[in-house]
Amino acid sequence: MKKNKPLVKLNNAGVYRDEKWLVKGISLEINKKEIVTLIGPNGSGKTTTGKLILDILQPDEGSVSLNTKQIAYVPQKINIDWAIPLRVIDFMNITSKLDKSKIIQSLELTGVDHLIYKNLLNLSGGEFQRVMIARSIAKQPELLILDEPVQGVDFNGEIKLYNLIKEISDKLKCGILLISHDIHFVMSSTDHVICLNGHVCCSGTPNDVAKNPAYIELFGETAASAISLYRHDHNHTHNQDGSISK
Amino acid sequence: MILDDFFTRALLAGIGMAIVAGPLGCFVIWRKLAYFGDTLAHSGLLGVTIGFILNIDLSLSVFVISGIIALLLIVLQKKTKLAGDALLGLLAHSSLAIGLVFIAILTTIRFDLMGLLVGDILSVTINDIIIIWLGGSLILLVLFYIWKSLFAATVSYDLAKAEGMNPDVSNYIFTVILAGIIAISIKMIGVLLITGLLLIPPAMSRNFSNSPIQMMFFSIIGGILSVVIGLFCSLELNTPSGPSIIVASLMLFIISLFFKKGMTIVQKSKI
Numbered sequence: 001m002k003k004n005k006p007l008v009k010l011n012n013a014g015v016y017r018d019e020k021w022l023v024k025g026i027s028l029e030i031n032k033k034e035i036v037t038l039i040g041p042n043g044s045g046k047t048t049t050g051k052l053i054l055d056i057l058q059p060d061e062g063s064v065s066l067n068t069k070q071i072a073y074v075p076q077k078i079n080i081d082w083a084i085p086l087r088v089i090d091f092m093n094i095t096s097k098l099d100k101s102k103i104i105q106s107l108e109l110t111g112v113d114h115l116i117y118k119n120l121l122n123l124s125g126g127e128f129q130r131v132m133i134a135r136s137i138a139k140q141p142e143l144l145i146l147d148e149p150v151q152g153v154d155f156n157g158e159i160k161l162y163n164l165i166k167e168i169s170d171k172l173k174c175g176i177l178l179i180s181h182d183i184h185f186v187m188s189s190t191d192h193v194i195c196l197n198g199h200v201c202c203s204g205t206p207n208d209v210a211k212n213p214a215y216i217e218l219f220g221e222t223a224a225s226a227i228s229l230y231r232h233d234h235n236h237t238h239n240q241d242g243s244i245s246k
Numbered sequence: 247m248i249l250d251d252f253f254t255r256a257l258l259a260g261i262g263m264a265i266v267a268g269p270l271g272c273f274v275i276w277r278k279l280a281y282f283g284d285t286l287a288h289s290g291l292l293g294v295t296i297g298f299i300l301n302i303d304l305s306l307s308v309f310v311i312s313g314i315i316a317l318l319l320i321v322l323q324k325k326t327k328l329a330g331d332a333l334l335g336l337l338a339h340s341s342l343a344i345g346l347v348f349i350a351i352l353t354t355i356r357f358d359l360m361g362l363l364v365g366d367i368l369s370v371t372i373n374d375i376i377i378i379w380l381g382g383s384l385i386l387l388v389l390f391y392i393w394k395s396l397f398a399a400t401v402s403y404d405l406a407k408a409e410g411m412n413p414d415v416s417n418y419i420f421t422v423i424l425a426g427i428i429a430i431s432i433k434m435i436g437v438l439l440i441t442g443l444l445l446i447p448p449a450m451s452r453n454f455s456n457s458p459i460q461m462m463f464f465s466i467i468g469g470i471l472s473v474v475i476g477l478f479c480s481l482e483l484n485t486p487s488g489p490s491i492i493v494a495s496l497m498l499f500i501i502s503l504f505f506k507k508g509m510t511i512v513q514k515s516k517i
Contacts, residue, residue: 054408073408080401083275085455094398095409119456145408 005067006031007143007175008053013062015048022048025199026062030143030175035166035189037178040196041218046179047076049196050147053177068143072136074129076147076179086120088112092135106138107131109164111157125152133161137168144168147179162189252368256477256487259370259378263431263443264469266382268451269389269462270427271444271469273420275452276400280445281331282319285338286425287440289315290432291345294362298352305377309429315341316421342437365436365488367477374433381430385423392416397458435488446495447472453506468498 006029014024023045030036030053038046051057052064054073080086092103107113110130115123123131133149146165150158166189169176178190194203195215202212209215274283290308297307315337322333349359358366389396392415398406399413406413428440435443451464476491483490 051404051408054404056404056407069410071409073405075402075404075408078402078405081276081278083452084401085452085457085461086401087457090457091401094401095394095406095411139409 007068008064008066010049010052010059011063011065013052013059013064015045015052015057016060021198023052023196023198024061026052026196027200028194028203030177032142032175033169033173034191035169035176035178036192036194037180037190038194038196039181040201041181044197046196047147050145050177050179054145066143068141070140070142072139072141072144074132074136074144074146074149076151078128078132080120082121088116088118088120088123088131091120091131092138094135096139098138102138102140103134106134109137110134110161126154126157129153130157130161133164137164137172140172141174143175143177144172145177145179148181149178150180165189252370253477253481255370255372255375256367257474259375259434260367260473260477260491261470262375262378262382263427263434264447264473265466266378266385266427267431267443268447268465268467268469269386270424271448272451272458272462272465273389273396273400274424274441274444275448279424280441281334281338282316283424283428283441283444285319285334285341286312286316286428287432287437288338289341289345290428290437290440291362292341292348293345293429294432295345295348295352299348304433305381305429308432309425311341312425312428313422316425317418320418320421361436362432363436363438364486365432365434365439367434367487367491368480370434378430378434381426385426385430388419388423392419396420435491439488439492442492442495443469443472446492446499450495450499450502453502468495471498 009029010026013026015022026045026049028036028049038049040046048057052059053066054071055064055066058064088107089103092098092107104113104116107116110133112127112130112134115127115131120128120131129149129152133146136144136146149165150161153161165176165178168174190206192203193206193209195201195209195212195218197218201218202209202214204212274280289312293308293311294304296311297304300307319333319337322328322337323330326333328336361369395406395411395413396416396419398409398411399416403413427444431440431443447468448461448465450468451461454464455461472491472495475497476494477487479485479494480487480490
């Protein structure tokens with residue numbers, strides 16, 4: 001898997017704003033076909049790290065090397081002003097002109113193809129997230145960065161979308177960075193978990209992280225039980241996955 | 247020759263202005279730059295006086311001064327903690343004041359101050375028309391060139407930046423062409439009313455539009471209609487031309503509100 005250069009590599013990177021370090025000493029890499037998940041409490045610098053990777057923010061120390069230009073981004077939040085009349089189809093084409101068939105196909109994958117000519121303002125939060133995910137798929141990127149992609153999506157949809165993300169990484173052979181606080185998914189389909197709290201608190205395979213005392217300390221007792229919960233229903237989830245993706 | 251007629255010249259100048267103002271105005275609304283446009287327009291007065299002092303073409307001096315103020319503003323916005331609107335007010339009113347002070351000092355030159363504030367489209371020369379149409383084409387060409395990245399950045403800066411567009415550069419360029427349209431239209435419509443011509447037709451057009459391109463198209467149509475109606479009223483009722491054009495565009499805007507209401511009712515009855 002690591003034959004090639006990593007798609008992106010952060011080396012001890014940090015961002016300093018308004019007299020404090022938002023994140024510091026972040027080292028990570030994302031390779032092709034790999035799903036890396038960033039987890040951490042609110043304000044731990046997950047989104048900042050994502051923006052660092054995407055060159056939206058520049059590091060004040062350390063370095064970021066981005067080795068691909070085919071990037072798709074699902075930001076945590078987009079506020080579209082009423083004044084901009086924007087239909088789903090226009091939004092799909094916003095950073096690069098895509099094939100219409102490809103657009104329809106990816107909207108079908110996320111289950112919102114019927115909304116293609118709707119104005120973005122008339123979409124619900126969950127529908128808008130699905131459109132954003134569809135857009136990122138349609139771009140067929142080498143690197144896909146998803147910042148809390150399933151926020152506002154109903155529970156069943158959430159599982160389907162997470163499965164879809166897994167499928168995409170297999171199909172497009174792209175590297176995926178998933179920013180999420182959804183421990184459940186993190187445990188089931190991720191290659192590498194990075195637990196963030198202003199710095200990299202611990203990282204490794206999902207199993208390593210789950211056993212790491214720093215992780216348990218960061219997320220407290222609740223998380224410890226969440227892990228045991230995860231361990232408890234891990235097989236169960238797999239069964240359910242099977243029945244969903246039939 | 248047909249261009250000998252002052253009214254034909256005014257129409258030609260006004261229509262040229264409206265064609266450029268429509269698309270630019272859409273971006274002004276989308277990017278919430280209304281007050282920014284105002285600031286540039288106010289600084290145009292300073293540009294005019296400096297043009298007189300240095301004895302250079304007024305459009306050129308307005309373009310340079312507004313451009314400088316615009317870029318200064320962007321730099322200051324990044325450097326200071328003062329809120330954006332306060333900063334805009336600071337620059338708008340101080341440049342307007344400096345312009346007015348200069349005008350008072352320059353007693354040797356006879357100024358038509360009212361003309362500068364609200365414009366005098368009926369006095370345009372063939373030379374002015376050439377400037378509007380050539381300058382305007384250039385502005386639209388530049389806008390066409392940066393359109394994709396500017397629009398993406400307007401919807402989401404982060405998205406544009408992440409996916410390899412160049413939002414900062416297109417932002418700077420847009421600011422400069424905004425200074426450009428103020429420069430070519432200041433004589434026609436004046437520093438106080440330019441922003442009206444930039445804002446009102448797109449605001450009207452939003453009520454008819456379903457996509458960004460449509461909104462730009464209807465803005466142009468709305469702008470042209472405003473100019474034609476405004477100028478004819480100005481001729482018939484002997485009212486000042488600049489304000490008449492803006493009043494006409496306001497009328498169109500009000501009509502569009504009813505149209506929108508009608509559309510909503512039609513849509514609802516379909517469901």
